Amino acid sequence: MSSGPAPDGLPPLAETVRRHGLAARKSLGQHFLFDLNLTRRIARAGGDLARGTTIEIGPGPGGLTRGLLAEGAMRVIAVERDERALPALAEIAAAYPGRLEVVAADALAIDVATLGSAPRRVVANLPYNVGTPMLLAWMARPDAFETIVVMLQKEVVERLAAAPGDGAYGRLSVAAQWRWNVRRLFDVAPGAFSPPPAVVSAVAELKPRAAPVADADPKVLEQVTAAAFGQRRKMLRQSLRAVDPDAIGLCAAAGIEPTRRAETLSVAEFCALARAVSARRAGA
Secondary structure, eight states: OOOSOOTTSOOOHHHHHHHHTOOOOGGGTOOEEOOHHHHHHHHHTTOOTTSSEEEEEOOTTTHHHHHHHHTTOSOEEEEEOOGGGHHHHHHHHHHSTTTEEEEESOGGGSOGGGSSSSSEEEEEEOOTTTHHHHHHHHHTOTTTOSEEEEEEEHHHHHHHHOOTTSTTOSHHHHHHHHHEEEEEEEEEOGGGEESOOSSOEEEEEEEEOSSOSSOOOHHHHHHHHHHHHHTTTSBHHHHGGGTOSOHHHHHHHHTOOTTOBGGGOOHHHHHHHHHHHHHHHHHO
16 A cells, blocks of 8 residues: 655655545545555556546545546536535645536436546546446436446456456446446555455456447336346346247247346347347237
8 A cells, every 4th residue: 555755745644634624424425445556557548538528426535536626527526415524635636727527416317427527537446335326327428428437346457458258247337338348457456445345356458339230219228137147046038028028939039049048148138139029019
């Protein structure tokens, strides 16, 4: 854990936390990163930070914020709901005049896709208790972001990036990979945080595809994956009855063997099932 002098002239983060009484709160899912070498590594994963707007969620005392600014981010908008952190973030804003805007708000209650000017990217160490719902909301807007780089629990990142046949492959995998290219970049050990979380973390990169893998209605696709993975040990002829009583006919319409199981289907095949559901409902 780095605690020596910082290149931006600001005090070590551990000192900032002590001075402002910023003990991490479990209720907010807070785990602070003090190592500026690590936060700069995460920042670099965000790509060309000199363009457009970099959006950070839950900056806390500003470890990643400082990493982003040190790596050349010209416009950072940091959304923080913990009012205790605002004075510490104000000190960073003063050290980087005109480059950091702090929005005191709950990120779940605002439209992050409208912050700042395009191109927009999200680079964030997300609070573990709300990280996945936030990411799902952003993934529904592939037109709004050029890149999303987030740190989450390792198991969540594994699910995002998993391929068919992997044990981690599931609803989240399909939801992400349908409209995004997903990469797991690197893991982060619990000891990098204060306080250390109970799990290993990982950093994921999501870049929007030029077009979805295949056409599908988002709501129907979610219904299909929920049914299929909700009974993942069962064959599709059984699990898909939740979306169509004639699951065998549904599979035939999509060109998929009804004896297959959810974890064997590609994203494109799930889209084919979703289109078949939509067509059969329209013709009912």
